[in-house]
Amino acid sequence: MDANAKKRLAAQASLEFIPPGTTLGVGTGSTVNQLVELLPDIRDRIDQVVSSSRATTRLLEQQGFEVLTLNEAGAIDVYIDGADEATKRLHLIKGGGGALTREKVLAGAARRFVCIVDDSKLVGMLGEFPLPIEVIPMAQEFVAGKLVKLRGRPVWREDFVTDNGNHILDVHGLQIGNPIELESRLNQIPGIVTVGIFAQRPADVLLIAGDDGVREIRA
Ligand code: 5RP
Secondary structure: OOOHHHHHHHHHHHHHHHOOOEEEEEEEOOHHHHHHHHHHHHHHHHEEEEEHHHHHHHHHOOOOOEOOHHHHOOOEEEEEEEOOOOOOOOOOOOOOOHHHHHHHHHHHHHHHHHHHHHHEEEEEOOOOOOOOEOOHHHHHHHHHHHHHHOOOEEOOOOOOOOOOOOOOEEEEEOOOOOHHHHHHHHHHOEEEEEEEEEEOOOOOEEEEOOEEEEEEOOO
């Protein structure tokens, strides 16, 4: 089975986590795009929709959904999103698509966070995927210097501006043995808007699609 078919399978499995009357948060990326294509089939179960990026909003609107802001919707019942790396402890690296800040806000606002991945994303330790960090543009070099002191190799994502008008540093060479601690430490650096480690608010459910079907890990 190719990666796209696995992403479709994971997206399909996540529909079970959307009961009638749901205020749904929708993430960003190719896995979530598959979910968006499936949502019209369960339209009657979805009360309100909130999106984590302009790209996802566009796709949702193409499917006929009215997209609310988080301020309008209030709380989110279920947030469904992909990841760049995931561990069995449900810690994640996210931000490959650059939407990490709004994704982290929606995950934080959600009663339940369901993460959907194909099995290539499951790792023993986070960090092989370069860690995305959203920074305020004027602080980029300052933050990069701090990351070098932590033995990371930050690389500016050229020609990319986030939905919030900021830049992304992709940090190579980190072996993230303690994601909760590193997320906390990086959050202290002035100029960092969002760190792509999702460990302090991990997923509640991880759906991993492989050749043998979808495996589920719960917190
Ligand atoms: C976007 C993200 C995505 O969830 C992550 O990059 C996974 O994307 P894909 O489903 O395309 O592999 O964090 O900011």
